[in-house]
Amino acid sequence: MTDKQRHSWVSIRDSIREMILNSTYGPGDKLPRDEEFAAQFGCARSTVHRAMRDLAQSGLVERRRKGGTTVRRDPVTRATLNIPITRLEVEQKGSTYGYQLIRQSVQPTSPAIMANFALPEARPMLRVEALHLADSRPYIFEDRWICLETVPEITSVDLTRESANEWLVRNRPYSRCDLRLYARPGSANDSEILQSKPGDALFVMERTTWIGEAPITSLSAVAHPGYQLFTQG
Amino acid sequence: MTDKQRHSWVSIRDSIREMILNSTYGPGDKLPRDEEFAAQFGCARSTVHRAMRDLAQSGLVERRRKGGTTVRRDPVTRATLNIPITRLEVEQKGSTYGYQLIRQSVQPTSPAIMANFALPEARPMLRVEALHLADSRPYIFEDRWICLETVPEITSVDLTRESANEWLVRNRPYSRCDLRLYARPGSANDSEILQSKPGDALFVMERTTWIGEAPITSLSAVAHPGYQLFTQG
DNA sequence: TACATTAATATGTAGCTACATAATAATGTC
DNA sequence: GACATTATTATGTAGCTACATATTAATGTA
Structure with a gap:
């Protein structure tokens, strides 16, 4: 039963994060290619890509061309400081x-x-x-x-x-x-x-x-x- | 002579930032719509959108649906801290x-x-x-x-x-x-x-x-x- | 074997369309 | 005029295609 509802990149991101959280993919593991995730979730690769970019920016995963996406072994806490005038x-x-x-x-x-x-x-x-x-x-x-x-x-x-x-x-x-x-x-x-x-x-x-x-x-x-x-x- | 070379969102972002820098658009000013910028630069709206998202995230501009994009009156310094294990x-x-x-x-x-x-x-x-x-x-x-x-x-x-x-x-x-x-x-x-x-x-x-x-x-x-x-x- | 060349591959980006969403502006009704 | 309703508008997102780029894997050659 292919779900034809649209998936937001936020929900895709949360799903992938959840999988990393519950050890479906552990530290150092290689994640499936974006295309595979897209097929799995029933969404476009661009949506997975957006989700992945966010996960990479937050420091949870690392992405490299051809190398694929891996769960960071050494997660970092990334915090944004706002320094106003x-x-x-x-x-x-x-x-x-x-x-x-x-x-x-x-x-x-x-x-x-x-x-x-x-x-x-x-x-x-x-x-x-x-x-x-x-x-x-x-x-x-x-x-x-x-x-x-x-x-x-x-x-x-x-x-x-x-x-x-x-x-x-x-x-x-x-x-x-x-x-x-x-x-x-x-x-x-x-x-x-x-x-x-x-x-x-x-x-x-x-x-x-x-x-x-x-x-x-x-x-x-x-x-x-x-x-x-x-x-x- | 319409330039048919592809524009990267990074260069678009830098161009817009440069305009804000050199006071083409000052603090509080409303920027043109994404579409207008796209026409001006000869690129797709999505490219301008990407550039704008980056500028918004870095704290230089503010975007609101229907409200458009404005140069922040009170720019903030945004810095990302990396706190490792x-x-x-x-x-x-x-x-x-x-x-x-x-x-x-x-x-x-x-x-x-x-x-x-x-x-x-x-x-x-x-x-x-x-x-x-x-x-x-x-x-x-x-x-x-x-x-x-x-x-x-x-x-x-x-x-x-x-x-x-x-x-x-x-x-x-x-x-x-x-x-x-x-x-x-x-x-x-x-x-x-x-x-x-x-x-x-x-x-x-x-x-x-x-x-x-x-x-x-x-x-x-x-x-x-x-x-x-x-x-x- | 060593090294250079080429192919394969996963992510990255640009461009397009279509539609969603939020916020404002315009309009109608009392 | 006050307030609810509706249209308008600019950004936000999803999906698609095509191509760029970096990097690894495979191959060929001395």
């Missing part, structure tokens, strides 16, 4: 956003920033240190380097009024973003800026972006004690 | 993996864990405290709660030999995963287990997973001082 993050929590430029100057790239960009030699960059506030309390301190060759217009932006964070995100989409997250103890300098106590544990987000091969910006954002980063399911 | 993470760094069960006992759900699962009432859970080691040094300490109703088989697993982390990830795929990341100062207890100094800043990853509506596990993983979490671009 800081102002919006603050406002969404119902707080009043504040912004404060601390320092800005043109400098040659520091070794650490060169490493972030994987640059072989130093380039002129604008270094901007600024503080984001929530209800007048320090929220996130950012130490940002902006590549002047890639973003020359930044010099004509009044960074005392508009944060570089916001200007860049609105005016300079990027094609690649590297992220690094870690914790570090607050220094004396942190204490002063973030009004934290020395010895507080601070959450640090380092972000480096490119457009094509050209470096845009690299920054380290240090959050106030108690800050938490969530996934948006 | 701890053993593999350690081995991939070239270190020798070690594992040590510290405690395990059946307990009613603690209020904090109930909140993570959004459970209205307590359920019997297996609480497992274990330490992952890299080259015999503490790497990550995990305090895990496993729902016995959803995963009854866990009671027959010898958790002194195999980590719950590994058993679950191999045997219990999840459909939903919530993640929370933050920093906290090390306590005296942490110092003992992680061999950290009191006052060290510790990186904490809290992870809660479900299969369908059923809770699987909720854990807090505390990493050794110096631990960093990366995105895999």
